[in-house]
Amino acid sequence: MKIILKNVNVFNPHQKLDENEVDLIIINGIISAMGKNKGDVISDAKVFDLKGKYIVPGLFDMHVHLREPGREDEETVITGCNSAANGGFTSIACMPNTDPAIDSAEIINFIINQAKSHLVKVHPVAAASLARKGEYLSPMAELYEAGAVGFSDDGTAIKTASIAKRAFEYSKMFNVPIIEHCEDESLAGGSMNEGLTSTILGLPPIPSVAEDLIVARDILLAEYTGGTLHIAHISSKKSVDLVREAKKKGIKVTAEVTPHHFTLTDNAVRGYDTNTKMNPPLRSQEDVQAVVDALADGTIDCIACDHAPHSPEEKDTEFEYAPNGIVGLETSLALALTELYHKKILSFEQLIEKMAINPRLILNISIPKIVEGELAEISIIDQNEVWTVDKNKFLSRSKNSPFDKKLLTGKSLGVINNHKMFFNGEFFSI
Amino acid sequence: MNIKSKPVDSEGFDRLLTRIAHEILEKNKGSKNLVLIGMRTRGEFLAKRIQQKIKQIENIDLPLGVLDVTLYRDDFRTRLKQPEVSVSNITFDINERDIILVDDVLYTGRTVRAALNALMDFGRPGTIQLFILVDRGHRALPIRADYVGKNIPTSIDEEIKVKVKEIDGEDAIYLLESENKNN
Amino acid sequence: MPLSSKHLLGLQGVPREDIQLILDTSITFREVLERPIKKVPTLQGKTIVNLFYESSTRTRISFELAEKRLSADTINFSVSGSSVGKGESFKDTIKNIEAMKIDMIVVRHAAAGTPLYLTKISDANVINAGDGIHEHPTQALLDLYSIREKLGKLEGLKVCIVGDIAHSRVALSNIYGLKTMGAHVSICGPATMIPRNIEKLGVKIIYDIDEAIQENDVLNILRIQLERKAREYFPSIREYSKYFGITEQRLEKNGKDILILHPGPINRGVEISSLVADGKNQIILNQVTNGVAVRMAILYLLGTLN
Numbered sequence: 001m002k003i004i005l006k007n008v009n010v011f012n013p014h015q016k017l018d019e020n021e022v023d024l025i026i027i028n029g030i031i032s033a034m035g036k037n038k039g040d041v042i043s044d045a046k047v048f049d050l051k052g053k054y055i056v057p058g059l060f061d062m063h064v065h066l067r068e069p070g071r072e073d074e075e076t077v078i079t080g081c082n083s084a085a086n087g088g089f090t091s092i093a094c095m096p097n098t099d100p101a102i103d104s105a106e107i108i109n110f111i112i113n114q115a116k117s118h119l120v121k122v123h124p125v126a127a128a129s130l131a132r133k134g135e136y137l138s139p140m141a142e143l144y145e146a147g148a149v150g151f152s153d154d155g156t157a158i159k160t161a162s163i164a165k166r167a168f169e170y171s172k173m174f175n176v177p178i179i180e181h182c183e184d185e186s187l188a189g190g191s192m193n194e195g196l197t198s199t200i201l202g203l204p205p206i207p208s209v210a211e212d213l214i215v216a217r218d219i220l221l222a223e224y225t226g227g228t229l230h231i232a233h234i235s236s237k238k239s240v241d242l243v244r245e246a247k248k249k250g251i252k253v254t255a256e257v258t259p260h261h262f263t264l265t266d267n268a269v270r271g272y273d274t275n276t277k278m279n280p281p282l283r284s285q286e287d288v289q290a291v292v293d294a295l296a297d298g299t300i301d302c303i304a305c306d307h308a309p310h311s312p313e314e315k316d317t318e319f320e321y322a323p324n325g326i327v328g329l330e331t332s333l334a335l336a337l338t339e340l341y342h343k344k345i346l347s348f349e350q351l352i353e354k355m356a357i358n359p360r361l362i363l364n365i366s367i368p369k370i371v372e373g374e375l376a377e378i379s380i381i382d383q384n385e386v387w388t389v390d391k392n393k394f395l396s397r398s399k400n401s402p403f404d405k406k407l408l409t410g411k412s413l414g415v416i417n418n419h420k421m422f423f424n425g426e427f428f429s430i
Numbered sequence: 431m432n433i434k435s436k437p438v439d440s441e442g443f444d445r446l447l448t449r450i451a452h453e454i455l456e457k458n459k460g461s462k463n464l465v466l467i468g469m470r471t472r473g474e475f476l477a478k479r480i481q482q483k484i485k486q487i488e489n490i491d492l493p494l495g496v497l498d499v500t501l502y503r504d505d506f507r508t509r510l511k512q513p514e515v516s517v518s519n520i521t522f523d524i525n526e527r528d529i530i531l532v533d534d535v536l537y538t539g540r541t542v543r544a545a546l547n548a549l550m551d552f553g554r555p556g557t558i559q560l561f562i563l564v565d566r567g568h569r570a571l572p573i574r575a576d577y578v579g580k581n582i583p584t585s586i587d588e589e590i591k592v593k594v595k596e597i598d599g600e601d602a603i604y605l606l607e608s609e610n611k612n613n
Numbered sequence: 614m615p616l617s618s619k620h621l622l623g624l625q626g627v628p629r630e631d632i633q634l635i636l637d638t639s640i641t642f643r644e645v646l647e648r649p650i651k652k653v654p655t656l657q658g659k660t661i662v663n664l665f666y667e668s669s670t671r672t673r674i675s676f677e678l679a680e681k682r683l684s685a686d687t688i689n690f691s692v693s694g695s696s697v698g699k700g701e702s703f704k705d706t707i708k709n710i711e712a713m714k715i716d717m718i719v720v721r722h723a724a725a726g727t728p729l730y731l732t733k734i735s736d737a738n739v740i741n742a743g744d745g746i747h748e749h750p751t752q753a754l755l756d757l758y759s760i761r762e763k764l765g766k767l768e769g770l771k772v773c774i775v776g777d778i779a780h781s782r783v784a785l786s787n788i789y790g791l792k793t794m795g796a797h798v799s800i801c802g803p804a805t806m807i808p809r810n811i812e813k814l815g816v817k818i819i820y821d822i823d824e825a826i827q828e829n830d831v832l833n834i835l836r837i838q839l840e841r842k843a844r845e846y847f848p849s850i851r852e853y854s855k856y857f858g859i860t861e862q863r864l865e866k867n868g869k870d871i872l873i874l875h876p877g878p879i880n881r882g883v884e885i886s887s888l889v890a891d892g893k894n895q896i897i898l899n900q901v902t903n904g905v906a907v908r909m910a911i912l913y914l915l916g917t918l919n
Contacts, residue, residue, distance in 0.1 A: 196810035200625070202725035202747025202782060205809065272726030317703055318724035320745065498641070501653040501913075512615040512917055515641040551650040 001430045002027050002045035003421065005380070010034060010055045013349045014357050014367045024055055026376045029419030029430050033372060046430075048423070050380060050413070056352050057368040058090025058377040058417055061329060062359040063154075063179075063232055063256060063304035066122070068114065069107065070099025075309040075397045077114035077122060080329075083307070083396035084120045085422040087329035088379045088412025092120060093363060096127040097155040103127040103138040105146035112147055119420035119427060123149040123365065125179060128167045134159025137166055144174045149363040152179035154232060157214045159185065164218065168227025177230040177254070177362060178222075182214035182239065183280065191320050193266040193281040201269060203319065206281055208236040215239040219246045222253055230362055231255040233306050235280040237290035244299045254362050256304040257291050259328060259335035260402070264288075268402065274315045274322035275402040278308070295354065296345050302358040305332040309398030327396045331389055331403045333381070337410030341383065348383070380413040380423075387411055432607035437582055443601035446579040447476075450561060451483035453577050454530060461488050463556070465527045467495045469545055470516055473533040475594045476563055480532065495520035497531075502544035524553040530577075534592040536562040539573030564603055566590045616914050620739040622728045623748035624789040632757070632793055635910055639758050642909035645682065646902065656685035656916045660715045663689045664707075665742070666722040671877060672742050672752075675901070676719050679908035685916070688715070703727075707735050717916060720744070738915045746780050752876050753786035755907040757794060759900045760831055763872055768795035773825045775801045775857065776835030776884055777846065779808040783876050787833060788816055801825040802857065805846040822857050826867040833874040834859055837884050850883055860886040864894065874900060 005024040010017060023039035025032040039047065066080040067073075075083075077094075084092050094111065096102035102111070108124050115122040126148035127138045132155065140151060151171055157180055158164040167178050187210035192198050194205030215231060219242060222229035234240060234255045246253045260278065265285050268276045276282060294300040308325025315322050336355060340346040346354070356379070360367050368377035389406045391399040414423030421430045438446065458464055461484055468477030474496045481494050498516040531545060542560060549555060563579040568586065582590060582605060591604040616631050624632070645653055661680045665673055673689065680687045690710065701709075710718075717738040720728050725745030732739050743749040761767050772791050778784045778800050791798045792815060799817035800807065801824075812818055819825045826832065837853055838844065847853050864871065873885075873895040881887045889895060 194809050196813050199808040199811050200785075200814075202745050202785060204746070272729055313702055318722065318730060319726045320724035501641070501645075501655045512914070515638055515913075517641050517644050519644070547654070551652060552648055553650075 003430050004039035004045045004047045006039050006049045007051040008055045012057050012370050031374050031376050054381040055378050057356045059088050059355045059379045060091045060359040061089050061304050062093040064092045064094050064307040066094045074311050079397040081118045081120035083329045085415050086395045088333045090377050090415050090417035093123045093125050095125050095154045101127045101132050103130050105142050108146040119417050125150045125152050128153045128158050134163050150177045150179045154181045157183050165221050168221050168225040172227050177228040179230045179232050180218050181232050182211050184210040184213045192269050193283045197266045211236050212238040215242050223251045228252040233258050235261045235283050237287045240290045240294040254301045256302045257300045258306045259332050262292050263339050272319040277322050279324040302354045310400045315400050326400050327398050330394050334408035334411050338408045377417040379415050382413050383410045434605045436604050438603035440601040447479050450577050461490045463528050465493045466530050467497050469533040470498045472594050475596045477532040493522045499544040499548050502548045524555050526556045528557045529555045530559050532561045534563045535590050536565045538570035542573045564590050622741045624750045624786045629793050636758050638910035639907045643906040651682050654684045656683035659685040659916050661685050661687050661717045662715050664718050664720040665691045675904045679905050704734050711735050743782050748786045749782040750786045752783050753790040755904040757790050758907050759896050759903050770796045771829040772796050772831040773799045773829040774833045777806045778802050779806045781835050803847050831872045834885050854883050859889050861888045
């Protein structure tokens with residue numbers, strides 16, 4: 001099939017590509033030509049007039065929970081990929097806290113196989129320890145060979161410094177990062193950030209220092225071992241400061257932040273809506289400002305939404321008993337555009353770096369090139385469309401989002417990858 | 431509020447009370463075993479006056495109590511306004527006693543019905559006798575007074591207002607045009 | 614003027630007029646408790662569910678007596694031995710109970726925010742009998758009533774809440790209620806038991822119990838929870854009672870005729886000595902009696918709202 005994306009701006013900072021109002025021609029899923037009015041000479045093509053819209057390398061979210069195997073009622077590989085496509089992503093990394101955990105090649109193969117014919121490519125992150133129990137290392141070599149792009153016990157930090165040290169040492173052989181959910185176990189278990197709001201609401205608190213402690217531990221271990229650390233969903237000011245210092249010293253550490261952590265403060269928990277319950281919790285205004293500043297100055301390398309689907313009966317319950325997490329794939333780009341790009345905290349170039357380039361650099365995945373002969377892996381972005389979030393229109397099987405009915409500016413119009421296109425809510429082969 | 435007439439002035443008021451005091455003593459063959467219970471708000475003051483009169487006549491101090499019947503009303507679920515409660519104060523034992531229950535105006539009889547229920551929760555009186563300063567007619571329940579100061583038949587658009595010196599500045603009984611027809 | 618809300622979820626943000634109305638109405642019901650027949654027909658025909666997800670004998674009994682003395686029909690629902698044990702969700706439990714046509718729910722629950730959640734899934738009046746470490750408004754109201762009954766006022770009084778503030782819903786409700794009624798509030802306890810940023814609510818933090826006694830007119834002594842997680846927050850009972858326990862020697866040393874309250878049950882010899890618990894400064898049993906009257910007032914004011 002021939003596709004013409006007409007009058008688009010093509011932008012890939014990694015290629016130093018920045019073209020205005022050109023036609024991008026894709027034939028059978030491969031980029032065929034790019035240039036002003038190049039599409040005019042092509043016949044029998046499906047034309048999309050996208051004047052003013054941006055074509056960028058396909059966005060990549062490196063922190064997604066696909067609930068398969070184990071909780072297919074909440075999300076499957078397919079529904080998660082559908083959700084990703086709707087959010088403007090062509091590729092995701094999925095986390096290992098499934099049931100059973102991703103600690104064997106069989107499960108990696110299963111997941112990759114499930115997504116094989118989907119537009120969205122899935123890169124599994126494997127467990128760092130067997131069953132994520134923190135006692136023994138998982139078979140990292142085998143997992144890497146099967147396709148794991150990183151190792152994590154996400155859901156929790158790697159239990160002890162001794163196992164974490166070994167994980168850093170062993171993973172060095174494959175040059176993949178250890179992705180850490182930084183939280184001290186003995187301080188965990190609360191329902192929201194410790195502060196005035198937790199005192200007023202009477203909710204058991206999680207102090208921000210619980211995150212800082214393990215960030216510090218893991219930075220020291222990464223330094224000592226020479227391993228590579230990636231900090232998942234960083235949220236506290238102190239943690240950000242620690243990462244900034246570590247980077248200055250040349251320690252191999254990177255960090256990601258979720259859209260909810262740069263958008264909402266712990267004030268949002270007033271009213272006890274369980275869609276404001278996640279881990280790490282929403283933090284204070286000071287912490288939010290710190291992560292926003294860290295995005296701007298590069299301390300935080302990328303945005304990853306920590307997409308965590310939950311069934312309605314689990315979330316529709318007393319706040320303290322509800323599970324942590326919200327879905328995020330279908331609001332992530334819009335929140336980034338609304339809260340960071342339109343508020344002039346990040347330039348568009350920085351935003352694309354954080355959402356398409358850096359996640360792949362961190363995971364050693366090649367960055368899609370928008371050049372003749374390459375497989376087309378792109379996202380189509382409208383920076384300015386104002387729209388209202390409707391969770392009932394989510395393609396994710398779960399709808400647990402605090403952003404329902406929120407007005408956002410900017411969205412993805414569609415994505416192309418793997419010889420398929422998703423546009424206007426529909427998948428079709430190209 | 432439109433005053434239509436003043437059937438009883440302060441001299442008449444006092445004479446009424448004197449007569450009632452004598453009637454009570456006559457009917458009960460003296461004051462032994464009598465107790466006075468006034469209903470909030472003005473019944474309390476009328477009961478006090480009777481207590482003083484009886485003291486003048488027989489040199490006896492009758493026990494005096496105050497009853498608030500708000501919690502026994504039958505209408506607070508239909509009323510638009512939530513009624514304000516006040517406190518009852520009956521410090522003596524009422525079992526076997528002859529209670530002179532005192533109120534200012536007798537109309538539908540519902541308030542007295544509530545008072546009877548309330549008194550039953552304080553004990554088991556020997557008798558309950560009702561002294562009403564003004565009976566304005568329009569009984570809805572089978573309630574009658576034993577001692578009546580004055581009978582003043584009224585229409586539904588009228589109202590009887592009893593004033594007592596202690597809180598209103600004068601002793602008098604007024605006949606008024608009613609403010610709201612749903613009295 | 615009736616109460617401004619059809620629920621009593623806490624004292625945070627409750628206007629002064631509402632608290633005043635509840636305290637004044639409690640006087641009426643306190644008198645009812647002195648009669649030989651302690652019953653009034655006021656809530657006849659109303660059905661009240663006591664939904665206790667956390668066990669509590671004394672609060673439940675106090676509510677039950679209040680409800681029965683108002684002639685309401687009461688149902689006690691405790692979690693063990695109900696379908697909750699069989700995995701029924703909270704929401705389903707409430708819907709099932711409501712389907713039996715009830716008017717008011719008195720709820721105690723270990724998870725903060727549950728009474729608010731209840732108001733969203735039910736039409737009944739909801740009264741919070743204690744939710745997690747959040748609020749316990751009826752306890753605070755009976756404390757306010759008891760202080761006012763004894764000292765004649767609340768405005769301008771200096772009240773100190775002593776003990777495990779961080780794990781106490783009684784403390785938070787008291788802070789809100791006392792401040793609304795114009796009292797000056799301070800809190801005293803080991804630093805591990807003082808919740809973060811609580812001074813932003815306008816309370817003074819005192820770590821020295823002698824200072825607390827000297828500076829205040831009233832002490833509200835909270836129970837130290839020996840059985841729960843709270844036990845990890847101080848080294849030992851011995852240490853707590855030595856440095857924070859209210860004893861007659863402490864009171865004498867500070868030369869104060871201070872009013873002592875305690876929500877109960879008391880741990881004799883821990884936060885309060887036997888002599889003080891039975892002594893002339895305390896009004897602990899008055900609190901219990903007043904508790905029934907205050908709860909009757911609240912049930913009356915909410916139950917007769919149109």
